[in-house]
Amino acid sequence: MFYSRDLAHQMLGAHLLGLDAENLSMLRHFAGSSNGERVWYPLWAFEFDGTPAAIDYHSDDDFVREVPAPFELVEKAVEQYRWTADDRFLLAPEIASFVRTTMTSFVEAHDPLGTGVAGERGTGDIFQGTATYNEVDRPPYLQVAADGIASQWAAHRALGSVTGSALDEDFAAWNRERAGRLGEHFSSSWWLPDDRHYAAGFTADGPVGGFRLESTWFPAVKGIMGVDRRSDAHLDFLRSGLETAPPSNIEAFTYLPEAFLRYGRDDEALRWIRFLAGSRADYPEVPFTHVAHVAVGLTGLEPGAKEGVVHTRSHLPAGEWIEVADVPVGASVVGVRHEGRRSTEFQVTAGPGVTWSSTWDGGRVTTVDVPNGSRVRAGADGSVVVLREQ
Incomplete structure (x- = not known):
């Protein structure tokens, strides 16, 4: 049943x-x-x-x-x-x-x-x-x-x-x-x-x-x-x-x-x-x-209220990591990897791409446009690095 x-x-x-x-x-x-x-x-x-x-x-x-x-x-x-x-x-x-x-x-x-x-x-x-x-x-x-x-x-x-x-x-x-x-x-x-x-x-x-x-x-x-x-x-x-x-x-x-x-x-x-x-x-x-x-x-991964926006927030203790991939969100497929609450990598592997919004301890938010084929790393210190572009 x-x-x-x-x-x-x-x-x-x-x-x-x-x-x-x-x-x-x-x-x-x-x-x-x-x-x-x-x-x-x-x-x-x-x-x-x-x-x-x-x-x-x-x-x-x-x-x-x-x-x-x-x-x-x-x-x-x-x-x-x-x-x-x-x-x-x-x-x-x-x-x-x-x-x-x-x-x-x-x-x-x-x-x-x-x-x-x-x-x-x-x-x-x-x-x-x-x-x-x-x-x-x-x-x-x-x-x-x-x-x-x-x-x-x-x-x-x-x-x-x-x-x-x-x-x-x-x-x-x-x-x-x-x-x-x-x-x-x-x-x-x-x-x-x-x-x-x-x-x-x-x-x-x-x-x-x-x-x-x-x-x-x-x-x-x-x-x-x-x-x-x-x-x-x-x-x-x-x-x-x-x-x-x-x-x-x-x-x-x-x-x-x-x-x-x-x-x-x-x-x-x-x-x-x-x-x-x-x-x-x-x-x-x-x-x-x-x-x-x-x-x-644990990843805080969720679609935003506005189409094409994806949120993350790490809920990990210090020294731990987690990675998930091939997650369908709307029209795109995404992945995320958290290193504790220190840094996060976000990637889009299919679809039109998303606007990624990452929330950090203290409430600070990093927002980055991530097109298909790209992988971006953001840090708790405010840094943003593009690791791979299509």
Whole structure:
């Protein structure tokens, strides 16, 4: 079977491995399964012949559904559009419809607290719908969850960053505005000053704290937290919770490198990358995300919001190096090698070339145009050397 949550988390690794057609096929399948009868949820899982997985689907009002999943699929559709320059990830009819109904109709139908944050009724029953990915959630059962609002915010933010013909500008502007409002709501209403961490979620009676797995680490994974003392305290809380009450399933750990890398806790992220590699686990999320953690997470390699721009930032400790090659980004194929945080080499081996933007410690940015066939070295000292020209 293939699952919506797993697909969302594995798509980047799959792209790096050349599985774009498979990513698009599965994404279209989930998108096409969302309809009014299912209150705009996509189905949770399919057999590989395209039929709903019987273990997770009994009828249109009795199937597994968890609020973060549709928003993650929307966010990852945008992500894959940026990595592939294939506008089908946004404009294929099933996906285009799914994107709009998820951000509008789905939220309107699932707003239990009237705050604009999608959630559920708080039954704790995954077949009736839950607000969180945490399937071992305990009472009080959340009606809105931190992994839900973080995923909803990330989807709005991703759509708001799209320009050009792939998305209507009015819809993009509306998503930017919604992302801003959700971010402000999270900042003003979800922080628990006495507990020194963000709430895991809310019931009708108010906020719920404590270490609650996905609801604790997703605000960091998605980046909805500001970079400030609050996020520092929340990440300390996350690290402590992982020591005292670690998750029982290996796939849960696959989110941790992303959470810590996003907020510059590179040593902690590398610890979990090594932990996952050492597990030798064959659960699909482990190998797929490992590819992404190493090739993209540690290198900071990612397409920019503007087409033809590629970013890097080393997350390596001093004295270590990493090199990745043959990475398709948009219409070009690129490679990058970091020597600690001291110097970086960037090359383009196919396509029209890119504008390379390298961020260094302290926030300084080096920007260089790199045509096809060229390799350029930039240093933390501001130096730029062309090593090879076409």
